[in-house]
Amino acid sequence: xxxxxxxxxxxxxxxxxxxxxxxxxxxxxxxxxxxxxxxxxxxxxxxxxxxxxxxxxxxxxxxxxxxxxxxxxxxxxxxxxxxxxxxxxxxxx
Numbered sequence: 540x541x542x543x544x545x546x547x548x549x550x551x552x553x554x555x556x557x558x559x560x561x562x563x564x565x566x567x568x569x570x571x572x573x574x575x576x577x578x579x580x581x582x583x584x585x586x587x588x589x590x591x592x593x594x595x596x597x598x599x600x601x602x603x604x605x606x607x608x609x610x611x612x613x614x615x616x617x618x619x620x621x622x623x624x625x626x627x628x629x630x631x632x
Contacts (some may be wrong), residue, residue, distance in 0.1 A: 565602070566598045566601070566602075567595070567598040567599055567601070567602045569598075570591070570594045570595040570597075570598040571595055571598075573591050573594070573595070574588075574591040574592060574594075574595045577591050610631055610632060613625075613631065614631070
């Protein structure tokens with residue numbers, strides 16, 4: 540479960556490296572990269588930007604939901620002291 544929390548926070552986790560030895564990207568990272576790639580084109584059309592933006596927003600919303608659930612799961616096994624430490628460090632809401 541802790542790995543799940545970590546992966547939601549930083550976009551990494553127990554993933555096997557990709558072909559180049561880099562960790563695999565999360566869906567949100569991929570959608571963000573796609574959006575940035577489109578935005579870097581000076582002649583990007585609104586019909587290209589709109590679906591990429593929508594996909595990125597959806598991926599962010601999904602990640603936010605996963606983070607909230609992971610935080611709830613973590614809180615259920617923490618002592619009050621552990622929870623207070625994580626909240627004070629900004630790792631837990």
